[in-house]
Amino acid sequence: MSLSAVRAWLAALRADRATALHGAPELGLSPAGLGLVLEDALDSLASLDADNLDRALAPDPGPWREAVLVAARTVPTAALEWLAVLLARGGAVTWKVPEGATGLAAWGAAHARAVGLPLRLTSDRAAVARADLVVAFGSDASIAAIRAGARPGAHVLGYGSRWSAAWIGADASDDDLAGLARDLAAFDGRGCMSPAVVATPDPDALTIRLEPHLTHAEHAWPRGRLSVAEAVDLRSREALVRIVGRVRSGPGWSIHVVPREHVEAVARPRVAQLVALPDETSAAAWLAGLSARVDTPLSTVGTTGDLGAWRGLPRVTRPGWMQRPPVDRTHDAS
Amino acid sequence: MSDRASLVARIHAWIDGSLAGHPPEPWESLLLDVHRWQVRNDAGIAALTPGPAHAWLDVPAVPVDVYKRVRVGTVRDPVPPVLFRTSGTTGAGRGEHALRDTALYDHGARAWADRCVPGRPPDVVALLDDPRRAPDSSLSHMVGSFAEGSASWHVHDGTLDRDGLNAALAASARPVFLASTAFALAEWLVGAHVAAPAGSVLMVTGGFKGRVVSLDDEALHAVAARELPGVRIVTEYGMTELSSQLWGWPGEAFRPPPWLRAVAVDPVTGAPLPPGSTGQLRFYDLANLDSSVGVETLDVGVVHGDGAVTLHGRVPSASARGCSLTVEEAWQARGDA
Numbered sequence: 001m002s003l004s005a006v007r008a009w010l011a012a013l014r015a016d017r018a019t020a021l022h023g024a025p026e027l028g029l030s031p032a033g034l035g036l037v038l039e040d041a042l043d044s045l046a047s048l049d050a051d052n053l054d055r056a057l058a059p060d061p062g063p064w065r066e067a068v069l070v071a072a073r074t075v076p077t078a079a080l081e082w083l084a085v086l087l088a089r090g091g092a093v094t095w096k097v098p099e100g101a102t103g104l105a106a107w108g109a110a111h112a113r114a115v116g117l118p119l120r121l122t123s124d125r126a127a128v129a130r131a132d133l134v135v136a137f138g139s140d141a142s143i144a145a146i147r148a149g150a151r152p153g154a155h156v157l158g159y160g161s162r163w164s165a166a167w168i169g170a171d172a173s174d175d176d177l178a179g180l181a182r183d184l185a186a187f188d189g190r191g192c193m194s195p196a197v198v199a200t201p202d203p204d205a206l207t208i209r210l211e212p213h214l215t216h217a218e219h220a221w222p223r224g225r226l227s228v229a230e231a232v233d234l235r236s237r238e239a240l241v242r243i244v245g246r247v248r249s250g251p252g253w254s255i256h257v258v259p260r261e262h263v264e265a266v267a268r269p270r271v272a273q274l275v276a277l278p279d280e281t282s283a284a285a286w287l288a289g290l291s292a293r294v295d296t297p298l299s300t301v302g303t304t305g306d307l308g309a310w311r312g313l314p315r316v317t318r319p320g321w322m323q324r325p326p327v328d329r330t331h332d333a334s
Numbered sequence: 335m336s337d338r339a340s341l342v343a344r345i346h347a348w349i350d351g352s353l354a355g356h357p358p359e360p361w362e363s364l365l366l367d368v369h370r371w372q373v374r375n376d377a378g379i380a381a382l383t384p385g386p387a388h389a390w391l392d393v394p395a396v397p398v399d400v401y402k403r404v405r406v407g408t409v410r411d412p413v414p415p416v417l418f419r420t421s422g423t424t425g426a427g428r429g430e431h432a433l434r435d436t437a438l439y440d441h442g443a444r445a446w447a448d449r450c451v452p453g454r455p456p457d458v459v460a461l462l463d464d465p466r467r468a469p470d471s472s473l474s475h476m477v478g479s480f481a482e483g484s485a486s487w488h489v490h491d492g493t494l495d496r497d498g499l500n501a502a503l504a505a506s507a508r509p510v511f512l513a514s515t516a517f518a519l520a521e522w523l524v525g526a527h528v529a530a531p532a533g534s535v536l537m538v539t540g541g542f543k544g545r546v547v548s549l550d551d552e553a554l555h556a557v558a559a560r561e562l563p564g565v566r567i568v569t570e571y572g573m574t575e576l577s578s579q580l581w582g583w584p585g586e587a588f589r590p591p592p593w594l595r596a597v598a599v600d601p602v603t604g605a606p607l608p609p610g611s612t613g614q615l616r617f618y619d620l621a622n623l624d625s626s627v628g629v630e631t632l633d634v635g636v637v638h639g640d641g642a643v644t645l646h647g648r649v650p651s652a653s654a655r656g657c658s659l660t661v662e663e664a665w666q667a668r669g670d671a
Contacts, residue, residue: 229650231602232614232632236397243378243404262403 003050005115006088012111013080014042024103027076029188029224034076034104036221037186040324041077045084048327055328056085060155063090064133070096070146072137074190076104081327082135083108083119092118094127125149133157162192162299163265163291166319167283168200172304174213177206179320180272181213183302184253185221186323188269193300193315193323196267197290199283203257203274207248210272214253223252223270234268260286265294280305300325336371338408338623342438345593345620349442352592353449361593362390365620368627369393375408379626391597391606395616395628401429401575407625409434418472420574431472431574433624439472439577440479442621446591447480450581451568454511454535456483459502461514461522463489472574473539477513494521500528509533512565515540516554523561532564539570555584571645575629577621580643587642593620596637599630601649609639614649 013020017038021031029037067086071079079095086093097105105121112119128134128149134156136146143158150156166180183195200206226234238254241247246257253270263275277283280303291298300315302322310316315325336344348364351357369387372379382394396406402420409415414432421428433439447454458480464487465474478485488499499522503510509531514522516538530536536558538551555567571588572579580588590596597606598613607613615633622629635645 226602227650228601232649233651235604236399236630239382239394239397240400240403242381243400 002090002117003048003053003088005117006048006084008115009087009112009117010042010045010048010084012115013038013108016107016111017042020104020107023107024076025225026103027073027224028227030222033185033188033221033224036182037077037323038080040186041080044324044327045081048084048088052326052328053085053088057089060133062086062133064131064155066092066094066131067133067135068094068096068127068131070128070134070136070138071098071105073098075137075187075192078137078191079105080108083112085327086133086135087112087117087119092120094120094122094131096122096124096127099123135159159192161296163196163267163294163296164193164300164302164322165197165199165287165298166195166302166322167280167305167309168198168206168319169280169304170201170205172206172209172319174209176304176319177210177213178216179318180302181210181217182320183322184214184270184272185217185223188224189267189271190269191267191323193325194267195302195322196265196273197263197287198272198274199277199287200274201276201278203276204246206274207246207255207257210255211248211250214255214270214272215250218250218252218270226269230269234271237264237268237271263290265290265296280309284309336367338371338434341368341371341623345438345623346441348620349438349445349591349593353445357592361595361620365390365393365618365627368620368623372408372623372626376406376626378404378406390595390618393618393628394626395618395630396575396626397630398429398573398575398632401431401625402427405430405432406575407432409624417470418475418574419470421471429574431625433577436475436479438621438623439476442578442591442593443476444479446579446581449591450589451535451537454480455509455533456481457506457508457510458483458485459499459506459510459512459530460485460487461489461494461499461512461518462487463491473515473572476572476579477511477537480511480513489518494518496522496525496527500526503528503530506531506534509535511535511537512562513537513539516551519558520554523557527561530562530565534562534565536562536565536567537570538567539572552585559584571643573629573631575625575631576617576619577623578619582642587636587638587644589642590617594618595641596643598635598637601634609637612636612646615643615645 021035069079069082083093095105109119109121128146129151132154134150134154136143137159140160143160147156238247241256241258244259244262248255255272257274260275277286298313300322301310301313302317302319307316344364347358366387373383387393400406409432416433416436418431419428458477460477462474462477463471465478468474486502488495512530512534519538558567567584569582570579578591578594580590582588595618597616598611599606599616601614615635616630618628632649633645634647634649635643637643
């Protein structure tokens, strides 16, 4: 086990995080936006110990001869979290990154090698075929392709398509709304734990209360660069919502109040998609139904209400913590 | 205040007048009147209009994806008199364009086709579905309206009827107007096919969006020219959400009719770009009376100084969200690309 080396690595990353903030333009996040999620990841990993390491890797804690992490462009710090866990367990680890996405990866890998951790960086898809453990992030189609490319007998943990939602009750506090705004800001909404849908009894009332928090979040962690595809999609979606619902927008954010029949289980950059549901129980049922209709599982729910109302979900937490999962969270990998 | 009948008459007169070289009024003032009528009669268009439009570029362009989600325009009948649907080649949902009638559509389509394709043969042989079987296909409807002689249709439920097509061409004693999508044409030409009568006109439309396998336009036109000697090739660009079409020739830009204007916009900001710049294409079509005069497509291209349009492909689609790679990377991972 290399827990002490991993702790040294994480300390080095924290000390040198300024280098990372401006060195990863391919991520599309603003420096402050990247700083937010990087800080969250390092804070989460500060609690890494032998017990939660075992829980994080359950049911098969390893070690493995060689592990490969196939990283997503959209949630870069998930890679750091998994690398910390895999490297702490021991064995060689290869970090397979998308073509062109090398800024943050190069930074992380350089610090890992400096403390003697066996971390290799590659964009070569063939790395998957050599591993006996593959941890992969991607769409369902990507995961299927990766699974097909793994060698026989390899253990594949695939995090495919997921989405997340929030329940904001009428009694939500300002802290809850600040937390929701934070959840919407992290990763500019591209992560699977980003709240794609916010269910609430009175969306118009929530719109008014949420606006200043979104403005604050934009000021603290400005939205990064939108891709052409995202911008076109956002403009098209906003046109639809103006027709069927209501749109309120500010610099770098927007709130879409959408009738249920037009809700999409899709998170868009800094878009709060609000839907009216009378109470938490009906929200849980309706969101479960939506998840089934789009054939994509719910990953995380952030709720101001009763955590117990969301049985069966991998993770239920409070607003503000949706994008800050603990190291030893329940896996919904397949 | 305008009503539909008076606007139909004005648009009809504008089409005729423009083709004769003297439009009866400025295009922009008629477009704005149509837009104002649409705002008054369609709550959706009104919702997209933040304030009075004073120039044609102020008029909102409804994104084509919206046509897949809601009824756009003033025809609110549960079963519209005319309903065109997109072919659904690129994903979930089919866009719908509801019309009160096809009078303006047909008039504009024939008038501009007559101008761009002089000597268009009256007999039609189409690698398209029969409009009687597929009444929701605007392309089949348009081609059908060109048939002043005979018409035969040789795609059924998406399948090319190669034998029927070859037999129809072999039996044609005079030139035909051979109408096809690019995909059907490619499929026909790679298999057994007969020559079309000399003097025929081949209309090629559409591309390969949504297909895993594709062939670029230049290559397809070259194959067609080789395999169909003596046939004049023309290109057509239209869409379900518009009422008018643009025509061109291989290697040349598409020419819009005088009553349709195109603008390329910055796809990120939506701001109009100067002529000659590459951007996301929007069209403003006077004949689009029953839906929206402004339509924002997912096509990328250049609008030249003379208004002609060159296509350069499609806006990239948003990659799958969540912790995801792109589908293209998945294909590459399987070694299929």
